[in-house]
Amino acid sequence: MTESSKGQDRDAEDVGVRDIEVKDLPVWEQRFRAPRVSLPEWAEEAPDRSLFVSNATGTYELYAWDRATGEQRQVTDRPNGTTDGTLSPDGRWVWWFADTDGDEFGVWMRQPFDVADGAAGGADEPAVPGLAASYPAGLAIGRKGTVVVGRSTDEEGSTVHLLRAGGAEPVEIYRHRESAGVGDLSYDESLVAIEHTEHGDAMHSAIRVLRAADASVLAELDDTKGGTEELGLSVLGFAPVAGDTRLLVGHQRRGRWEPMLWDPATGAETDLRLDLPGDVEAEWYPDGSGLLIVHSFEARSELWRYEIATGALVRVDTPAGSVSSATARPDGSVEFLWSSAAEPPVVRSTNGSVVLDPPGPKAPPSVPVEDVWVQGPGGRVHALVQRPAKGEGPFPTVFEVHGGPTWHDSDAFASGPAAWVDHGYAVVRVNYRGSTGYGREWTDALKHRVGLIELEDITAVREWAVASGLADPEKLVLAGGSWGGYLTLLGLGTQPDAWAVGLAAVPVADYVTAYEDEMEALKALDRTLLGGSPEEVPERFAASSPLTYVDAVKAPVHISAGVNDPRCPIRQIDNYVDRLAARGAVHEVYRYDAGHGSLVVEERIKQVALDLDFAARHLGTRGTRPTEG
Template sequence: MPAPENTAADTVETTPSIAQPAPTVPAWERRYRAARISLPRWADHAPAKSVFVSNASGTFEVYAWDRVTGEQRRVTDRPNGTASARISPDGRWIWWFADTDGDEFGIWMRQPFDGGADEPAVPGLAPSYPGGLGLAMDGTVVVGRMSDDEGSSIHVVSPGAEPVTVYRHAESAWLSGLSEDGTHLVIAHNEHGDAMRSSLRVLRLDGTPVADLHDGPEGGRPDSDLSSMGFSPVAGDQRLLVVHQRRGRDELLLWEPLSGTETELDLGLPGEVSGDWYPDGRALLIDHEQHGRSELYRYDLESGELARIDTPPGTIGGSGARPDGSVEYHWSSGSTPAELRSTAGGVLLTPPGERPPGSVPVTDAWVEGPGGRVHALVSKPAGEGPFPTVFNIHGGPTAHDGDHFAADVAAWVDHGFAVVRVNYRGSTGYGKDWTDALRVRIGLIELEDIGAVRAWAVESGLADPERIVLSGGSWGGYLTLLGLGVQPEAWALGLAAVPVADYVTAYHDEMDVLKAMDRTLLGGTPEEVPERWAASSPLTYVEQVRVPVYISAGENDPRCPIKQIENYVERLEQLGKPHEVYRYDAGHGSLVVEERIRQMRQEFAFVDGVIGLPVRNPA
């Protein structure tokens, strides 16, 4: 695979630039065009050197940031953007993943931190889907790969040597961490056949197994998904921080694979927790999540003291503890656009150009559904309802919506719509049982919860029953198409972005790691349990669709491939159902700002053309 050309490699941009919009540009467009910055990642042994991803150029690309000089330099410059980057522990190299036009299939490239030519980072490894990356201080590299032909594999590359394969399996597996001294690695794997239940295995760099951690009946423990949060950052300390679900929700434990010792950490916090290490290995940075909002704590491992870190209400989108003990974090709320903050004082890094306009606060609704109380988040424009309403359904499905800033939600509110986001059964953040309820009757389970919240929205006076739009992307797009067929009387129209439309064809064309998840969700392949696949496929119900459908799709999408969407659209055409299709040159969504604006503008036009709604708030 030839190395993609990087025309920005020798160009130093001391300040990323973005064109200032004219005052007449609508607020929703200014939100999309405003520069955004991801949480910077710094070199462990050179913390003044950092990398981040930003859309300051109009496309999401990788930037280098020297915290001493303040200099910022764009590292990548690719037509469809770059989303994934790392920095070596010594700060000498920036690594980034080079796929082709968003297809997620490619190789790792690298470039010197101070600028220079790109080069393939690991010669000898064929292109694949990424499966994790570990970088050691001595130059050792560990690469995880996922391939439809070869399954999952882990490769160790010692300085000056060829890649050595230390793990391979047909089921999904990925690198979850490399020890600070570069002597051990941990992989998460689904060798037990359940893609929703990962187990952990620690190996030496020669592939020799050290220890396994598996929660399941055969191990005498409650069935539980396990996730590695990484080894201790102290050389020689092989403790691993692990997220488990042994008591029905995400909690933490320390695992010492060399001795087999496990120490569960009962932090006394409701909701669910994740965490990371402080650089000295003596404390943990705790991310506590409950009801769509998050907060941070410092947990002292020696004293057991848990101290809350002062952060505003909303959502922490990422955090990290610096060597000086300060914490940097990415924060936003429904009304306030994202900021990069530091406990050392105020805003850490301000993007160039105009700050995006804010929006309205999020309110909560709890609705009794067939499987328990369903949490929904509501954003609404000024005035009294009932409002035209967009049900904006999240993807995943193992994800959730929270009190965070979303440009698309704010755009619909500007347009005069209320927006309802539903954390249906299958969503994370509400305990293991809530997530696990998704299995077998997938799609239909979620729609029961969405339908219950729709009924509440109408009965409460929030939503105009004749002008309710079902909308979503990825799994949310799948639920949109399925909902239009299963609940044909409930919706005025549907907006489905990068959806699953014909589930059987999608299964045969998608990447293997997603095939494994689908087999877990439905209990087998389409050939083994065809009735379940038919019951959960939007194509099965296309004849029952009664309202116009808008579908947008990426030509290079490996997750929701284009052929299965074409099958659904062909059936719509045969039945004479009103629809519109928009295809664009990208994968599972676009990293190009103007492309995102174009799609939002077309959704507005489609909705207004169907329900004839004038703009209430043309800000």
Template sequence: MNEQTNAVPAWEQRFRAARVSLPDWADEAPDRALYVSNATGTYEVYAWDRSTDGHRRATDRPNGTTDAELAPDGEWIWWFDDTDGDEFGVWRRQPFAGGPDEEAVPGVPAAYSAGLALGRDGTVVVGTSTDDEGTTLYLRRPGAAEPEVVYRHAEYGGVGDLSYDGTLLAVDHTEHGDAMHSAIRVLRLPEGATVAELDEVTGRDEPRGVACLGFAPAPGDTRLLVAHQRSGRWEPMLWDVAAGTETELRLRDEQGRPFPGDLSAQWRPDARSLLIEHEYEARSELFSYDLAAGELTRLDTPRGTVSGATARPDGTVEFLWSSAAEPSAVRSTSGAVVLRAPGAVPPGSVPVEDVWVDGPGGRVHALVQRPTGDGPYPTVFEVHGGPTHHDSDSFAAGPAAWLDHGFAVVRVNYRGSTGYGQAWTDALTERVGLIELEDIGAVRDWAVASGLADPDRLVLSGGSWGGYLTLLGLGTQPDSWTLGLAAVPVADYLTAYADEMEALKSLDRTLFGGTPEEVPERWHASSPLTHVEQVKAPVYISAGVNDPRCPIRQIDNYVRRLEELGKVHEVYRYDAGHGSLVVDERIKQLRLEIDFVRRHLAPGTVR
């Protein structure tokens, strides 16, 4: 490590170190692949010719690019072009070997993306979402001059998958009005007639979701791999949409027991076996499943988190793996590291400890990391977004930075989190935000009572939904927190609902059980603006001015009220959307947060 690198603190090295995503390869040209990397300081899409190990940056935009797909023949790179992170735009494409970009499907208006499917025969389905029209799916057949509408509905939906021959289209939809539990409709192309429907919400007291995982990669095969919740967790099954038959897969561990947590799957290229991912209690593992023999075989992956995996034609599986202590790399079941970002490997960090705390809705799982020295420590409660997401034993530069500065870090997988079964995820309804804060509060009380956390130096922090919970927690639990750090938060829920993208409006209606007009008391109780007068802690807010998920107007409303009340606060607005894809910007934001904490916590707290 050179002298210049030594001068850069470890926390900043972790942010600046180049990263790569799991490569996505072309079905008919497996040596052609795409991945996303921040090697230039901004997250962009890269083309990788594996036969020559040639790498080429395919996109170059000031605010970065991450949404891209490779055509099945490997000839074209498709990427989504929005404006400064606002997520509203069109698909463009360029030759894999390089060349000018062009609008991929002229005639499809700019919108929020609702998915994309690229067929082997040149069939294309583009999904769009707008406030005025809801979800629209456009079909362009090979040789057609104009796209045609093949599906439209006011409720949110999206492209599932195209069958191998391009004659069937699976659509994930929420026409029943429950955005947390989707249904699947299969359409015959080009006319768009319904072939089959799988809906486990309509007419049921306990709704179950289903989701498209992909058609079998074989000619004439009408089997669709589907995820379902019939057993109270996500599991895969096979649905032959032509025959109308369903085959639930009996997946058991080495002791013959059903797996806890959630299971997902994807087809292997031979269409005779599946790659299975098991996600449970903040960690994940991989298996291979032989459909004919009904045999499940564990694949060798280290303890930690698999953030993505893909089965290659040669039988190996490539996966992106990391743990809280060890940075990520793209590995293979062959034992090789397939793809590592250029430059120095970032410094490692501290392993996580698993903690279970009794909460009002059941046992709450939290991940704890301790800095050097003895406690009680100043502690950051880093709250995850989603809300249907979870914190995992994976490498993250943000928590590692707080550890370097002498803070313990606690991350709570509150009710609403995934990976603990459907009941835990679905508990987040009606008392939105307040339910999660009950679980966070229970872990907070444990952290203080156990001697981990100093009760006078507790920072509540989070981004997106985590930022929302931070602001709501400062108002509803004002004596529990010393400081608050909220990034891209919901701050004024009613105004956020009016301004946010349609997909999130649909989710909010499901969470609250109605619109603000139908159940105003629920929306009022769950809005941070309602409780702003009770806020005691200094609060720092950062927001993207082009954010379609947590729009800037509702944040401005909350900040204006803080100012009127004379509350201690600082605000940082930046020119991007729901977060930034620029490394320097991310570092700047964390520096501002650290500086805010340094000035408002007890002297000497921050190293």
């Protein structure tokens, strides 16, 4: 990833030296160090200009790629990394979000795609002068230069600002206390689509389309009204061709996410009725003739093309596993980022090529996942299981709990679980109630008894794991990050005899204090999940807070936390740790100078090594000593 072909040659020589060094490292560490790339985004009016994320330097940063010349250059270079960025439609500018050490609070900057285009020689400049720092809430850049920026702050709530090409100051076109954000800007830049939750349910958005000329309301699409259930909507994008005002919308009217077409100018709705189980997302093909469908079902995903004129649905050939992102190119080909639990990620094209292959050693493969279905109190629970390559079990077993909570584990490559398998552990990942990909009822089941519901499903799978002979009941590890870290601490306190070790990364530990300190959008989510604020429903916050049960914790617990984390702030973690320390409970805490996780490869490796070592010391298993520094 260099400025010139000469630089690439030097890098290739350096990679050869690093390759020898990497091969001497443990396999689990090689997976983290192997260069990765994201699916490249391409400029709509200049499709040879692309932007992608890579960890080639040891930190995840943005890279510009000119496909016509093959030249690649690093755009951002910050100590804690950068992943939030996009291209202007004409391909002249790279936009990126500048926060401070992972706190997610900052401003949009921009830099010329080609340093020769910029008078300042590629220097960064404020992209929207006049807007103060905030949490980001969506961004849309028009072909003629109009920019729409969504912002969120504790003081203002949600705001949307519009800056016209050549304009001096951005103009506020929307404001509300509840969470909202930018959906898209129409092809001719006359319409702005906004997702909002003015009704107070942060899990189910409505859509409002404003006229850019005067911020007046053209149309509203709201599935949260008039029924016994609140249904969500999402903006998937305006039609990418002139004269077409249709908006591609995601809806939940039939119990799952699927797309439809809505014309805010006429009110006409076109129900696509795709005969596919599971959740369905979509984006436009560049000429507007079809939709690229991403179909997710039972922890796998696949691609389809939907022909708008005929209604034909044609499968796009992809291997079994997970497509984490995909895009249709102007020539009709589809590029996609694919992986499976056993095979590392690769950016492929339906034309048969590997689109972007980073230099350096490749990530070693891991073992495949097995599907397990267990009857739980709320229905059948899907879990993904990985077993060590050697041995019959029972194994020491890590229950790796996903975050979100509106997310799901899938048959996709993950270096963390693979590291545990390398060390002789079985790994179980549970798509508990609240997870996506299993229908709206499963996701929306997570209300009021927050945390306790998910743990019921994890318990059902844990009982199966022990009864089946997979898991050693004396060596069960509960682990996770973010919401998974929260469930870890809650599980250690409410099920103290079930777990031998707990590993919690960036967790919610003290729900009330977390609510007080977290970003405004997450406060809205917590009010939705728990049915009100801590003042309105104190009993629910208490019942769902790990701090309530901290004195019952028996298992040794390791906690890692980012000191700049706006999602699971450090003060509430300190409150929990102080309670552990007060009664002499076995625990260790690792604090690092970043936010909700780290984009630095060495830091990620250190945290995994700390967890492996902590578990080994307390279970008597094979561990890995972390590297100091």
